[in-house]
Amino acid sequence: MTDILNRRAFLGRSALLGCSLAASPLVTPLSLAATPGDNRLVVILLRGGMDGLDVVRPYGDPAYAALRGDAGLTGDDSAIDLDGYFALHPALRDLMPLWDKGQLGFAHAVSTPYRDKRSHFDGQDLLEAGLADSAQGTPRDGWLNRVLQHIPQSDAKTAYAIGQDQLAILAGPSPVQRWSPQSDLVLSPQAVELARLIMRDDPAFNAAFTQALAISDSDGDRVAVEASDNQMMSMVNANTKQRKGVSLEQQVAEFAGKRLREESRIASFSINGWDTHQKQDNILPNALGRLSDAILTLKDTVRGPVWNKTTVVAVTEFGRTARINGSGGTDHGTGGLMVMAGGALRGGRVAGDWPGLHEAALYDRRDLMPTRDVRAMLGWLLHAKFGLEKSVLETAIFPGLDLGTDPRLLR
Template sequence: MTQSLNRRAFLSRSAIIGCSLAASPLMTPLSFASTPGENRLVVILLRGGMDGLDVVRPYGDPGYRALRGNGGISDPEGAVDLDGYFALHPALRPLMPLWSNGQLGFAHAVSTPYRDHRSHFDGQDLLEAGLTDFDSGTSRDGWLNRALQHLPNSQTETAYAIGRDKLSVLSGPAEVQRWSPESDLVLSPQAIKLAGLIMQDDPLFDVAFQKAMAISDGDGDAVATPGTRDDLMREINKNHKQTTGRNRTTLEQRIAEFAGKRLRGDTRIASFSINGWDTHQGQGRTLPKALSRLSNAILTLQETMRGPVWNKTTVVAVTEFGRTAKINGTGGTDHGTGGLMVMAGGALRGGRVMADWPGLEEAQLYGRRDLMPTRDVRAYLGWLLHSQFGLSKSAIETSVFPGVDLGADPKLIR
């Protein structure tokens, strides 16, 4: 490599410094979208169909033991009692202080209007679009984006779609900011210096780089070096070797920390997804891992936004459908219907499992196989939007979630 190292050469070697160009804001256009007021909302999409009957276990229902043996698929003896009827999966035990403080809650036996076909793709599309079906010609914009369109004075930092996934829940005309963990360039001061030298002759690219550094929280610190660009690259390589393997935080923790930092500022709405909920087999091994990642994400949000900001925040985690009530022959559960909604946050009036409980006797199951949904998950989401951002019930029922029956106010917010 010579002194004439150009932008192409720099980018072709960018793997050395930990930047994935496929998702980097250096190469991907950035779209920007803060609502008035101080309330915050975080929507987490749990992709794969979370088994709500194993996460919040209705051990007080006599039908549960008949379906699930001695009370759960994984670690039944470790379940944490919540209210004498429901018990929490032990992998979520770290969240119990939130439960004790009224900052954790659940809505059970909920679902979208999606029924019977049980396709992940269709189920997730309808969950994010917030629609009853796709046959009525209604726009497939995400329901969070439609909500933004009803909020006055939304600005470029209002909402963040975070992560690798497309996140259709925020897609639509209202502008939102998008960020992926790969866009956190993790550049050493030497790398920042080198990039600046290379890009200074290309004004458009230099502007893009500066924006990328701003969104990725790069420090941009200057570095004094008497050496050449070759020396700088050697320093970058040395820095990378020193830092590789040192950062053991999970992807979800990084995403949650980034979201929390944005929400401490002008941002009011953030959304990201967590995969790994499709537990057809070996659920006792796979589900605890996914739940630990969800727990880590929620606790990272709390830590990052601690204090007044957390007290204005509600976190809601939703999934495309639940799973079968019975365990299958491979120690897992198959695609089902009724499921669970997880809520947290300092603004939440938690410490309760909300459910119009349908029962688990065979005749009480949906299609004699699934937990019967008794309330539309969109109703809870609609009441959150009404309580936190002042959206009118008519706007929610006709535009944000067309056709939804909001029903009685569950009074989710303090």
């Protein structure tokens, strides 16, 4: 049996194992880059369209209760007041000490220029490319890679690569490091047993496979196993529970933090699970918990003086509808929320120009109206962290962008 399917084939033949790469990527890549200076930047892509109106709730807006009810989607009143107008989703409660220290903040009603079609693929593509639309004709490298091209002496150090994927946001001519844990395995019981047989004489690889099963469960996309084999289902569940306390996001964030504590200065990775068309009150807290875990793990790993030079920013391709749909969820929208953390942040506030939620103020009478290009917020962060000139940001990094006024997001 091992002559037919060896370990290399096990990882490489995703079709044979039934891995669903389109719906939930097999690899969740982490990209890193080294630049001069001490400032660090971590960009987290929240794939699926995060509902910013549920994460940071504008309960002080008179129209909010009519759209969402007093408690939004959680069905209770446990949201945490931030400033007398906005309240934080209870799933982010563990981040409140950062808010109190001015190391957590948000920017509301932000969006890329992408409008109306509301496709995850197009929205994520434009977010990572940093473009206003797909017809601009600019080379399709990622905006973070273009940042590296304009920072003197930036380079890649030791490469970390497991798997073959790469985040588009850091793709381009400037070399970067890559590292990817295996994730989201969708296996039949027979495939799991076959893998165990192949790996039984290799404890290290067997441990890695067990970890992969745990990661698949921990990111919200459970390992798919045929229910006809209850014994095998129990085996898989037992294996995943062994790693239940360590999520994929914590593993990625810890790895990134260790590199940032050394030579790397820029890191980027993604967190999936934000597409909440139904039962949002069940789905969103899980995703928010994983975001919270990632931020706190980064803080605990980089530590002290390095954390004070670090800015973490989490962005999503678009927001969601202002109204709750009939399935207890929200559909693809427009205006969204940017999450920021770090010792370098001038936090403890919700930045941005709030447009209001009365029907006439909504975009297309259905979505939160964007009042600021999310690229402008990112641009001012880059200006403060790496000294990039305004002209470079508006032409080379984010072509066609008007940065507008400086929101002074950093200390």
